[in-house]
Amino acid sequence: MNRKTYIDNDSYTAGITIKDPQANDDNNLALHAGNKRKHSLANREALLSSLGYTLDELVCAKQTHSNHFRKVSHADGGKGARTMEDAIQDTDALYTRERGLVLGSFTADCVPVTFNHVTEGLIGAVHSGWQGTVKELVPHLFAHLIANESCAPEGFRVQIGMALSQGKFEVDEDVYVKFKALGYASPFIEFNEETGKYHIDNQLTVKTQLERAGIPAEHIDVDRNCTFKSPDGFSYREDRQCGRHMAYIVKK
Numbered sequence: 027m028n029r030k031t032y033i034d035n036d037s038y039t040a041g042i043t044i045k046d047p048q049a050n051d052d053n054n055l056a057l058h059a060g061n062k063r064k065h066s067l068a069n070r071e072a073l074l075s076s077l078g079y080t081l082d083e084l085v086c087a088k089q090t091h092s093n094h095f096r097k098v099s100h101a102d103g104g105k106g107a108r109t110m111e112d113a114i115q116d117t118d119a120l121y122t123r124e125r126g127l128v129l130g131s132f133t134a135d136c137v138p139v140t141f142n143h144v145t146e147g148l149i150g151a152v153h154s155g156w157q158g159t160v161k162e163l164v165p166h167l168f169a170h171l172i173a174n175e176s177c178a179p180e181g182f183r184v185q186i187g188m189a190l191s192q193g194k195f196e197v198d199e200d201v202y203v204k205f206k207a208l209g210y211a212s213p214f215i216e217f218n219e220e221t222g223k224y225h226i227d228n229q230l231t232v233k234t235q236l237e238r239a240g241i242p243a244e245h246i247d248v249d250r251n252c253t254f255k256s257p258d259g260f261s262y263r264e265d266r267q268c269g270r271h272m273a274y275i276v277k278k
Contacts, residue, residue, distance in 0.1 A: 027072045028053050030258075032140065032185040032247065033275075038149065040140040040275035042187045042249075043073060044258040054260070054269025056132040057110050067108065070272075074128065077276065081107040084128045087117035091157035095119035095150075095167045100127060118158050119167050121150030128276040134260035135195075135253050137232050138187035138273030139164065143171075145181045149275045154232050156195075160204040164232055168239040179240030184247070187273045188259060191252035192216065192227035195263075199224070210234055 028046035033039060046053035050065035055073065057066050067081075074080055085098050086106030096117045098105075106113025114120065119139075120129045129151040131138050136155035142148065148171065154163050171177040192214065202224040205211040211234070214227035229248055236246055253259030253271075260268045 027069070027076045029073065029076075030249070032187070032249070033142070033183070036278065038142045038275060038277055039077060040142070040185055042138060042271050042273045043069075044271065045260055045269070052260075052269050055130075055272035056270035059134070059268065059270045070107065073272065073274070077128065077274075079126065079128050079276065083126055084130060085114065085120060086130045086132070087114040087120055089118050089132060089153045090116050091155050092116055092118050093158060093161040093163040093166050095121065095163070095170070098122050098127065098129070099124055103127060118154070118163055119150060119152040121148060121167075121171070122277070123148050125277045128274055130272045130274045132270040132272055133187070133189065133253075134262040134268050134270050135190035137189040137228050138271065139184060139232065140187070140273050140275040141182055141184040142275065142277070143177045143181045144183060146175060146177050147277060148175060148177060149277050151273055151275055154228070156197075156201060156205075156226070156228055159228055159231055159235070160208065162208070162235065164235040165239060168236065168241070172239070180242055180245070182241045183245050184236055184241060186229055186233060186246065186248040187271070188249045188251040188253055188256065189229050190254055190261065190263060191250070192225050194252060194254040194261075195226050195228060196221070196223045197226060202226070205231065210238065
């Protein structure tokens with residue numbers, strides 16, 4: 027299983043799967059993308075086996091570019107693991123306090139976020155596409171965790187996974203206006219006078235959202251590999267038929 031590990035210690039494992047031309051369907055992990063569902067399932071089983079878990083311990087959401095999040099438990103184990111029909115519906119972030127539950131999010135240019143809290147033992151996985159970013163999914167989620175789950179901001183450790191780089195995230199004015207309206211994304215917006223297009227750094231916008239929630243910058247790691255430019259990346263901008271990465275985290 028071709029994957030990149032972000033954290034692997036006595037308490038947590040977190041990482042992201044990467045494109046692999048030698049694997050089934052280029053190592054696509056999503057059921058809603060790629061050529062064959064059986065390949066996605068085989069790739070999921072290979073990942074989970076390498077981590078020491080099974081499909082019954084995986085939880086996935088039906089991502090809709092929303093700002094909705096859900097707390098899950100072992101009662102949700104297996105949801106979205108084998109079929110989209112029983113996935114956690116209309117949700118783009120999952121979190122749990124329970125051990126042995128693998129949380130996954132799927133991306134191909136969008137920003138994946140995994141996190142843990144060192145004292146509360148809480149973990150989570152987030153899918154923040156540009157729509158989720160302008161809808162402030164991350165601020166809503168972390169405000170909830172701080173207010174309702176007793177999570178002090180300084181206790182979070184966050185990984186922002188590989189995503190589309192600013193140079194490749196080219197948008198028109200309608201998207202630019204939404205980022206500009208956030209009030210804090212301007213440093214991450216550039217205008218190309220030759221093309222008349224805007225270029226936005228979604229990763230650093232999400233990082234700023236985390237910092238504004240009170241999380242120290244030194245507790246946030248960012249994988250700056252571009253999904254479009256890297257041979258390891260799946261990029262929807264490059265290929266609408268591409269597969270998806272799975273960012274994952276599990277509490278041991």
